[in-house]
Amino acid sequence: MTVLERAPELGEVGAGISIWPRAWRILGDLGVADRLADGVRPAIQAGLRRPDGRWLAKVGPGAADRIPVMVHRARLHEALVDALVARDGVEVRTGVKVGGLADLDTLPGEPADLVVAADGIRSTIRHELHQRDDVRYAGYTAYRGVTAEPVPGEASTTGGETWGSGLRFGWAPLVDGRTYWFVSANRPAGEVGGDHHADVTALVGDWHDPIPQLLAATPPSAVIRGDISDLRLPLKRFDHGRVVLLGDAAHATTPNLGQGACAAIEDAAVLAAQLDGHARIADALVAYDRIRRPATQRLVRASRLVGALGQVENGALLKARDAGLAGLGAVAGLLSR
Numbered sequence: 001m002t003v004l005e006r007a008p009e010l011g012e013v014g015a016g017i018s019i020w021p022r023a024w025r026i027l028g029d030l031g032v033a034d035r036l037a038d039g040v041r042p043a044i045q046a047g048l049r050r051p052d053g054r055w056l057a058k059v060g061p062g063a064a065d066r067i068p069v070m071v072h073r074a075r076l077h078e079a080l081v082d083a084l085v086a087r088d089g090v091e092v093r094t095g096v097k098v099g100g101l102a103d104l105d106t107l108p109g110e111p112a113d114l115v116v117a118a119d120g121i122r123s124t125i126r127h128e129l130h131q132r133d134d135v136r137y138a139g140y141t142a143y144r145g146v147t148a149e150p151v152p153g154e155a156s157t158t159g160g161e162t163w164g165s166g167l168r169f170g171w172a173p174l175v176d177g178r179t180y181w182f183v184s185a186n187r188p189a190g191e192v193g194g195d196h197h198a199d200v201t202a203l204v205g206d207w208h209d210p211i212p213q214l215l216a217a218t219p220p221s222a223v224i225r226g227d228i229s230d231l232r233l234p235l236k237r238f239d240h241g242r243v244v245l246l247g248d249a250a251h252a253t254t255p256n257l258g259q260g261a262c263a264a265i266e267d268a269a270v271l272a273a274q275l276d277g278h279a280r281i282a283d284a285l286v287a288y289d290r291i292r293r294p295a296t297q298r299l300v301r302a303s304r305l306v307g308a309l310g311q312v313e314n315g316a317l318l319k320a321r322d323a324g325l326a327g328l329g330a331v332a333g334l335l336s337r
Helices: 021-029 073-085 124-130 196-204 211-216 260-277 281-310 315-336
Strands: 002-005 016-019 046-049 055-059 069-072 091-094 115-117 135-146 160-163 167-173 179-186 224-231 243-245
Touching: 016 021, 016 073, 016 179, 016 260, 021 260, 055 315, 069 073, 073 091, 115 124, 124 243, 135 196, 135 281, 160 315, 167 196, 167 211, 179 196, 179 211, 196 211, 196 224, 224 281, 243 281, 260 281
Parallel strands: 002 091, 046 160, 115 243
Antiparallel strands: 016 069, 046 055, 135 179, 135 224, 160 167, 167 179
């Protein structure tokens, strides 16, 4: 197996990433999960709040089996790379730019029996296969950061999201003790530059605790910003002869459900299982598409809906949204008791 990486060296930047139970089990089977967690996941109270701190819905600390493990993206990447290069028969080539399928035939070695295109939301392979512009701007941008050190007090025992008018703040303790946070704000596409830390402070710096403390504990250089996009529906086929799409190249979704990375992990597990269970690669790829495309299409649609609700700005709709969330939270609390 040969892995082609466009970057000159392996590495990852970013902030926190959520790994839900099903994907965590897959990482456990690969021997990767043990390298990510320093110990027992913290018991936190999470849910939805308003900017003044009033809870709209709660998830109690006893729900550890129903909430994700939060790790730093760079740490997950490092663990996966280490597990990959430790395997016999795996070659990793960095600094290789693939502009299209024809480029693969010019590389040294025998032509590949199978091409797995995991080249992200702006996949050149997907564009070559489908010949359409699949990327759709969601209407909002996201700021992300990680505190330099653990923040004591409420920041280490709570999590979740706070929804305002066209603004959301979310945070969660990472397994290494630090806290990951994000802000999503309605903005035109393509805005660049500026002081991201100052922008975030101006947007949500006067919201409830521990938001001001988390911002103060985050180095300005650690705050990144990126527009949020997903792929247009319906999603096209993931299999094309000897080529198969995986991860964001196949089904990039908005991050509102925290399932994008998990979906890619599940893709890989299903693809491996189908390749192991079919004599012909083409049959395995058809089965993979049949399993994963409907599931990921539902994920893209559901995440898009949550984002639309979270970014509401209209006053009347805001009141209706918050009232509905409060009602759902009360019902959930009764059921949990």
